[in-house]
Amino acid sequence: MSTPTVDLRVIDFDQAYVGKTVLVTGGAGAIGSNLVRALSAHVGPTGRVIVLDNLVSSPRWNVPSLKNVMFVEGDILDEVKLKRCFFEKPDIIVHLAAFFANQNSVDHPENDLMVNGMGTLRLLEYATLRGCSRFVYASSGCSIYGSSAPLPLREDFMSMHLTTPYQITKMLGELYGNFFHHHYNVPVVKARFFNSYGPGEVPGQYRNVIPNFIYWAMKGLPLPITGDGTETRDFTFVGDITDGLLRAGVVEAAIGEEFNLASGRETRIVDLATWINEAVGNPAGINFAPRRIWDTKRRLCASVDKARALIGYAPDTEFQAGLAQTIQWFRDNWDRIDEAASFGPGISSAVRQMTVQAEPSR
Numbered sequence: 001m002s003t004p005t006v007d008l009r010v011i012d013f014d015q016a017y018v019g020k021t022v023l024v025t026g027g028a029g030a031i032g033s034n035l036v037r038a039l040s041a042h043v044g045p046t047g048r049v050i051v052l053d054n055l056v057s058s059p060r061w062n063v064p065s066l067k068n069v070m071f072v073e074g075d076i077l078d079e080v081k082l083k084r085c086f087f088e089k090p091d092i093i094v095h096l097a098a099f100f101a102n103q104n105s106v107d108h109p110e111n112d113l114m115v116n117g118m119g120t121l122r123l124l125e126y127a128t129l130r131g132c133s134r135f136v137y138a139s140s141g142c143s144i145y146g147s148s149a150p151l152p153l154r155e156d157f158m159s160m161h162l163t164t165p166y167q168i169t170k171m172l173g174e175l176y177g178n179f180f181h182h183h184y185n186v187p188v189v190k191a192r193f194f195n196s197y198g199p200g201e202v203p204g205q206y207r208n209v210i211p212n213f214i215y216w217a218m219k220g221l222p223l224p225i226t227g228d229g230t231e232t233r234d235f236t237f238v239g240d241i242t243d244g245l246l247r248a249g250v251v252e253a254a255i256g257e258e259f260n261l262a263s264g265r266e267t268r269i270v271d272l273a274t275w276i277n278e279a280v281g282n283p284a285g286i287n288f289a290p291r292r293i294w295d296t297k298r299r300l301c302a303s304v305d306k307a308r309a310l311i312g313y314a315p316d317t318e319f320q321a322g323l324a325q326t327i328q329w330f331r332d333n334w335d336r337i338d339e340a341a342s343f344g345p346g347i348s349s350a351v352r353q354m355t356v357q358a359e360p361s362r
Contacts, residue, residue, distance in 0.1 A: 011312065016250040017042035023090035025076055025123065026097030027051030028058035030200035031138070031193075034242045035094065040066045042246070052076065052085050057100060058202055059340045076119035086126050092249050093127050094136045095120065098170075101140075104206035105166035106294060116169035117176075124180045124188075134187050134255070136248045137177050141192035141234075141260050143167035144174065147296035152303040155192070155258050163294040174258065187255045189248045194262035194302050198238030198322060199329035205343040210235070210323070213273060214330050215341055217282040227291045229270025232299045236263045237317035237325075247311035254311050262302035263315050275320065279327055 022039050026032045028051065039049045048068050054075040063071050070088070074081030076097050099105060099115035120137070127135045143166060146159025162168050177188040201208060203215035213223050244261040248254050273286050307313035330337060 011247060011250065013038075013042045013246055013250070014044070017047065017092075017246075018044045019046040020091045021048045021050065021088055022092045022094065022249070023050045023052065023085055023088075024094045024096060025052045026095075026138075027071075028053035028055055028060070028063045029096060030058075030062075030198055030238050031196055031241055031245075032096045033058070033062050033064060033200045034198065034238045035096075035245055036069060037064045037066070038242050038246060040064060040069050043068060048088065050085050050088055050090060052081060053097065057204065057207070058200075059336070061336060062200055062202070075115075076123060077114060079122070082122060082126055086130055089130065091132060092134045092136070093123065093132055094138070094245060094249065095123055096138045098138065099166070101206060101208075102164040102166050102294060103292070105164050105169070109165040112165040112169055116166070117172050120173040121176055124176055124186060128180060128184045128186050132186070134189065134249050135177070135180075136189045136191060136245060137173055139174050139190045139192045139258065140167070140170040141194045141262060141302050142297065142300060143170040144192060151299060152264065152301045153260065154303045155260065155306050163296055181256050189254045189256075190258035191245060191248050192258060192260045192262075192302075193241060194234040194236050194260065194300065196236050196238055196241050198326050200238060202337055203341045209233075209269070210272070210276075210326065211330075213276045214280070214327055215337070217276050217280045217284075218330060218334070220282055220284055222284040222287045223273040223277065223282075224287050224289060225269055225273060226289045226295065227269070227298075228288065229268065229273070229286070230298075231269050231291075232266035232301065233269065233272075234262045234265065234300045234302050235267050235272075235319060235322075236261060236315060237319075237322035239322075240313075240315035240317050244307060244311065244313045244315075247313060251311045257306075257310060259307040259310055259313075260302040260304055261307060261313065261315075262304055263317075263319070264302060264304045265319065266299065266301045267319060275323060276327070279324070 027036045051071045099112045105112035145153045149157045180186040181188040197210040201211045203211040
C-alpha cells in the first residue's frame with residue numbers, strides 16, 4: 001500500500017464533489033440519508049444527488065427533501081429504474097442498497113442472492129458502460145471475516161466459513177467488484193461497515209439492535225439479549241461512516257482497495273441495553289435468551305489503521321454521545337417512527353421481544 005502524498009485528514013469536499021452527479025442506492029436508510037444530506041451540500045447547485053430506494057426498509061420521509069436531490073422509488077433489480085438513474089449520467093456511485101441482514105437472509109435466501117448478488121452485478125455493469133469515476137461498494141466487515149479471525153479484525157484476513165446467506169453475498173459483492181476493477185478497470189472501492197447506528201434508522205423485524213432497543217425501551221418493554229450480554233460489537237456512528245464514504249469517493253489511493261469503517265472500540269451488549277434503559281427511564285429491564293445458531297461471533301472489534309492511512313479516516317464520535325443523538329432523533333420523530341416500525345406478521349409480541357439480538361452485520 002503506497003503512502004498518500006497529501007494530508008488526508010483535511011479534504012476540501014466542496015472542491016472534490018462540486019458539480020458532480022452522485023447516485024446513492026439505498027439512500028433512504030440511515031447511512032444513505034445522512035450521506036445524501038452531506039453530498040447535497042458538497043455537490044452544490046450545479047451538481048445532483050440521485051437516490052434509488054424501494055422503501056422496503058425505510059420510509060419516504062427519511063429521504064432529504066432538497067433542491068438538488070432527485071428521488072427514484074424502485075428496486076436495484078428493476079432495469080427501468082436503473083436506466084432512469086443512469087440517464088442522469090452519474091459520475092460517482094455509492095452502492096448501499098442491500099437485502100439486510102443476517103436473519104432476513106436466513107429466512108429468505110433466494111431474495112438475498114438476487115438483491116445482493118444480481119443487484120450488485122447489474123450496477124457494476126451499468127457503471128462500466130457509463131464510465132463512472134468511482135464505484136463505492138458497501139460491504140460488511142462483520143460478514144467478511146467469519147468467526148475465527150483474530151481481533152482486531154484486519155483487511156488481510158478473510159474466511160470461507162460463513163454462517164448466513166447475507167455474509168456470503170456481501171463477500172460475493174466484493175469479488176464482483178474485484179473482477180470489474182481488474183477486467184474493466186472500474187474504479188471500485190470496498191468499504192466494510194461495522195454495526196452502524198445513529199439518527200435515520202427506523203426499527204423493525206430485521207433491523208439493527210440499537211434502534212430496536214431504543215424503540216422497545218421507549219415503549220416500556222424489556223430489552224431482549226440473545227446470549228449472556230458479554231458479547232461485544234463495534235458500534236460506529238453514522239456520521240463517522242458518512243465521512244469515510246465521502247473520502248472513499250474521491251481519494252485516489254482508495255481505488256481497488258478494501259478497508260474497515262468502524263470505531264475500533266468494543267461495547268458489551270448488556271452495557272448498551274443498560275445505558276438505553278437508563279437514558280429513556282425504562283424500568284422493564286432486560287430479558288435473556290439463547291443465541292441463534294448462525295451467531296458465532298462473540299466479539300467484534302475492527303482495526304481502522306488501513307482506513308486512517310489510506311483515506312484519512314478518523315472516527316471521533318464518543319459512543320454515548322452518538323447514542324444520545326440517536327435517542328433525541330427518536331424523540332423528535334416519535335409519531336412517524338412508531339407508525340413506520342414493522343416487525344412482520346407471525347411474530348407475537350412475546351416472541352418478538354426474545355428473538356431480535358445484536359445483528360453482527362454492519
